[in-house]
Amino acid sequence: MASYLRSWLYAQNPNVDPSNVPSIETSPEEDDDTETVHGDDDAPPAFPAVNSAQRAAAGSQSDDIPQILTENQLMPPPPPPSLAARRPGTLGVPSAGSSSLLAPITTIKPPPQPAKKGKVALAPGHGPLDWANLKKSGQNLRGTDSLLRVTPSMLKEHRTRDDAWSSFSGKVYNITPYxxxxxxxxKELMRVAGRDGTKLFALTHAWVNIDYMLDECLVGFMVSESAS
Ligand code: HEM
Incomplete structure (x- = not known):
């Protein structure tokens, strides 16, 4: 305890010679803790440490009055925003020193044009709903009375605009009404008239449900030349 007080006193005033610190009389402590060993080793270190930078800095200061910085020592204020640099429609990254209030590039850059798709403008009354209605109308869209066994040579005969058949995965459809x-x-659809269009169809739009779209146009099924 005595050594602790001595170190504390010394910490408060390091200029004092530790040998001159008046001795402190303390009454012997009552040792009610049998587990803990008390002694001089239990004294905590001086805080801040005796030879620390904090203590050295504190010692160098003549008084406790906070130092007031002069104009030259102060950090210069940020430059005023340059309004002249704000030009609407200016593209590119703002150069260093220009205002950060410049409009973000994204708001002044025209959006990129979407990639041109292969869709064509359908004639009025020829939308997907119109096709669905035509299928429901009960009209014979297959052009045949019954389902046929179609050979490759038979398929080839139906390749004109007014009489176009095409096969997709073994099924033959009359594509003319569609x-x-x-x-x-x-024009695109006529590329597969009179022949197997499975590959071209899959390459263009594999997600289209052809069996549903052309169910009313089913002509028959492909068979080999000899099997007819
Ligand atoms: C008879 C079978 C076919 C049916 C039922 C059919 C149906 C369709 C449908 C429903 C769409 C619109 C797809 C969408 O918006 O996602 C479409 C688009 C298109 N089809 Fe077909 N199609 C057929 C055959 C073909 C073939 C054989 C070709 C190519 C030679 C072709 C070329 C295209 C093209 C270029 C588009 C526009 C693609 C796009 O929107 O990105 N179609 N077709």
Missing amino acids: LPYHPGGE
């Missing part, structure tokens, strides 16, 4: 309703245009 031509004006095709969102990709008649």
